[in-house]
Amino acid sequence: MFLARVTRAVVAVQKHDAYRGKTVYVVQPVDPDGTPAGGEWVAVDYVGAGIGDMVVCGGAPGVAKAVFNIELAPIRTLIMAIVDTVAMHETREPAS
Numbered sequence: 001m002f003l004a005r006v007t008r009a010v011v012a013v014q015k016h017d018a019y020r021g022k023t024v025y026v027v028q029p030v031d032p033d034g035t036p037a038g039g040e041w042v043a044v045d046y047v048g049a050g051i052g053d054m055v056v057c058g059g060a061p062g063v064a065k066a067v068f069n070i071e072l073a074p075i076r077t078l079i080m081a082i083v084d085t086v087a088m089h090e091t092r093e094p095a096s
Contacts, residue, residue, distance in 0.1 A: 001057065001058035002029050002056070002057055002058065002078070003029065003030050003031070003032060003047055003054060003055070003056060003057075003083065003086075004025075004027035004028055004029045004041065004043070004054070004055055004056075004057045004079075005028045005030050005034070005036075005052070005053070005055075006025045006027055006028045006049050006050065006052060006053045006055060007025070007027065007028050007040065007051065008025065008042050008051060008081070009023065009024070009025055009026075009027050009051065010024040010025060010042060014025075016074055017059060018053055018064070018072070018073040018074060018075055019044065019075075020046065021045075021047040022044050022045055024043070024045070025042070025043055025045055025049065025051070025079065026040050026041070026043075026056065027040065027041050027042075027043045027057055027077075027079070028040050029041065029057075030054065032086045032088055033054060033086075033088075034054070041057065041076075041077050042077065042079040043057050043078060043079045044064070044075050044077070044078055044079065045076075045078075045079045046078050046079055047061075047078055047079055047080065047081060047082055048065060048082070049079050049082050053082050053083075054082070054083040054086070055079045055080075055081060055082055055083060056079075056080050056083060056084060057077050057078065057079055057080065058077065058078060058080055058083040059075070059076055059077045059078050061077065064076075064078065069083075071094055075080065
């Protein structure tokens with residue numbers, strides 16, 4: 001799983017049946033502070049995200065099949081959650 005920012009929608013005049021009725025976005029992986037971290041991905045929205053949202057993305061073999069109940073789902077990455085806030089805490093080394 002990784003954090004990402006939704007940057008734009010993917011529009012196609014023809015698409016695989018697995019994508020019908022689903023929104024497909026381009027997402028930019030980000031660090032917890034929002035700094036871009038790596039190349040862009042294409043992800044299928046499962047939670048109603050929108051452009052500009054910070055989201056949790058992920059996927060594994062068979063996840064799209066289980067989530068969308070599609071036998072052959074050529075979906076690699078899902079948007080699984082919309083992030084409201086990110087709280088980062090410092091970790092201290094144990095005292096010797």
